[in-house]
Amino acid sequence: MKKTILALSISALFATSAMAQQKVYSTKTGQISFDATGSCAEAIKAVNNQVDSKLVDKTGQMVVSVLIKSFKFANALMEDHFNENYMESTKFPKADFKGFITNVATVNFAKDGSYPVTAKGKLTIDGREKEMTFNGTAIIEKGKLTIKSNFNVPLNDFIRGSYIGTQISAEAKASLNCKYE
Amino acid sequence: MVFKQKLFTLLILVVATAKIATAQDVDLFKSQDEQDKKDKLNSTDYITATFKTTRMVNGQSIENVGEGIMDVKVSHRFGTISQGAYGLWGLDAATMRIGLDYGITNRLMVGVGRTNGGLFDGFAKYRLLRQSTGKVNMPVSVSLAGGTIWRTQKDPSLNHYSDRFNFSGQVLIARKFNDFLSLQAVPTIIHYNSVANSTLSNDYYSVGIGGRLRLTKRVNLTAEYYPQFTKREGSTNSFSVGFDIETGGHVFQFHFTNSTGMDDRSFIEETTDKWNSAKGVHFGFNIARVFKIVEPKAVKM
Numbered sequence: 001m002k003k004t005i006l007a008l009s010i011s012a013l014f015a016t017s018a019m020a021q022q023k024v025y026s027t028k029t030g031q032i033s034f035d036a037t038g039s040c041a042e043a044i045k046a047v048n049n050q051v052d053s054k055l056v057d058k059t060g061q062m063v064v065s066v067l068i069k070s071f072k073f074a075n076a077l078m079e080d081h082f083n084e085n086y087m088e089s090t091k092f093p094k095a096d097f098k099g100f101i102t103n104v105a106t107v108n109f110a111k112d113g114s115y116p117v118t119a120k121g122k123l124t125i126d127g128r129e130k131e132m133t134f135n136g137t138a139i140i141e142k143g144k145l146t147i148k149s150n151f152n153v154p155l156n157d158f159i160r161g162s163y164i165g166t167q168i169s170a171e172a173k174a175s176l177n178c179k180y181e
Numbered sequence: 182m183v184f185k186q187k188l189f190t191l192l193i194l195v196v197a198t199a200k201i202a203t204a205q206d207v208d209l210f211k212s213q214d215e216q217d218k219k220d221k222l223n224s225t226d227y228i229t230a231t232f233k234t235t236r237m238v239n240g241q242s243i244e245n246v247g248e249g250i251m252d253v254k255v256s257h258r259f260g261t262i263s264q265g266a267y268g269l270w271g272l273d274a275a276t277m278r279i280g281l282d283y284g285i286t287n288r289l290m291v292g293v294g295r296t297n298g299g300l301f302d303g304f305a306k307y308r309l310l311r312q313s314t315g316k317v318n319m320p321v322s323v324s325l326a327g328g329t330i331w332r333t334q335k336d337p338s339l340n341h342y343s344d345r346f347n348f349s350g351q352v353l354i355a356r357k358f359n360d361f362l363s364l365q366a367v368p369t370i371i372h373y374n375s376v377a378n379s380t381l382s383n384d385y386y387s388v389g390i391g392g393r394l395r396l397t398k399r400v401n402l403t404a405e406y407y408p409q410f411t412k413r414e415g416s417t418n419s420f421s422v423g424f425d426i427e428t429g430g431h432v433f434q435f436h437f438t439n440s441t442g443m444d445d446r447s448f449i450e451e452t453t454d455k456w457n458s459a460k461g462v463h464f465g466f467n468i469a470r471v472f473k474i475v476e477p478k479a480v481k482m
Binding site: 022024040042052054055056061062063065067069074075076077080081083084085090093094096098161162163167 | 208213220226228247248250430476
């Protein structure tokens with residue numbers, strides 16, 4: 001009887017401690033900025049400070065979701081054209097990434113440090129999706145997670161419109177910076 | 182006894198581990214899809230780009246210039262196309278207006294302009310309501326516009342300096358039906374400080390009707406008609422039809438119209454030509470070019 005109780009309590013302890021190990025990191029104030037300037041005299045740059053992202057540490061499952069209309073440009077007319085003529089924001093209000101950090105096992109979320117990570121998954125922009133791989137860095141500082149990544153988006157795979165490849169660069173240079181809670 | 186205990190312990194541990202493995206698997210993909218659906222219901226999507234620029238053809242459109250942005254407007258109205266090849270279909274006789282529009286905030290814009298012949302015009306336009314879907318459902322956009330027209334040309338028939346002024350007041354109501362069709366209605370009042378005799382009214386009412394049909398991503402077909410309810414004697418109603426062509430920073434508007442005036446008073450109340458013949462139709466164009474003057478505070482690159 002005593003041993004039964006001991007066995008049960010050990011497994012219960014095992015169960016609760018295992019539950020505590022899986023954590024969902026999330027943020028609603030992540031930042032994505034991009035520069036798609038081609039031969040255009042004016043810079044084509046925008047920043048979105050309301051990136052919604054979640055990450056499960058155990059499985060490495062990751063989602064990044066952005067509202068297209070939250071991308072802010074210095075030039076309001078450029079922002080209008082971005083939404084109206086290229087991104088079709090009314091039809092496709094969000095762009096997202098759904099994938100996994102393939103080497104999440106190499107990240108020690110409890111130990112401060114900088115860990116190179118690779119994320120693989122589906123990027124969806126303007127209703128079109130593409131399997132892509134992204135390289136970045138997971139930074140653990142005082143138990144908090146930050147993910148940074150610089151990546152290129154081949155625009156012709158996602159959007160349609162004039163000047164892509166000329167005034168607008170065919171590959172937009174983007175960077176992600178998310179501080180998770 | 183010992184074996185039974187060990188088996189029992191192992192069984193507990195297996196059950197416990199199995200429970201952990203299945204109970205806590207969060208599926209972010211599913212929860213994100215559910216979140217997106219909820220967000221769509223909870224957010225308000227404000228309609229943008231009802232028309233391509235701040236003028237329909239001659240009159241105001243519901244659009245405002247963005248904050249900190251200057252819109253340079255150059256407009257020409259030519260002679261009648263009945264002048265044929267010799268007069269290059271009216272190009273020999275041109276009326277010209279140059280204007281500057283500026284966005285003080287995203288809701289308030291002002292503009293000034295001068296037409297050849299010493300005619301100045303100034304206006305302010307304020308966005309009252311914006312068409313939106315989602316949490317806040319607003320079927321139309323509504324703006325208010327008010328303007329002053331000032332004639333500086335020497336005119337011995339005028340008694341007081343204030344006779345040189347006209348005022349306009351408009352309520353613009355517009356709706357973007359879909360990506361292709363936008364329509365607007367503009368109840369208008371034009372006030373004359375001075376009229377020819379005491380039997381004539383100083384105030385004239387009209388309702389402008391305008392619209393655009395999108396032909397390609399950058400080309401619209403536009404039309405504008407201003408029927409007067411209180412007709413000013415000797416005038417005809419202004420009707421214009423044309424194309425808007427948009428490039429990166431320019432909007433080119435080419436049209437045919439029976440009006441040669443480019444300010445509210447002149448084209449609504451002082452048009453005398455008729456559309457029934459080539460003798461009444463003029464070719465004209467507007468070119469609008471936007472320049473960023475002040476960088477908006479919200480954007481930090």
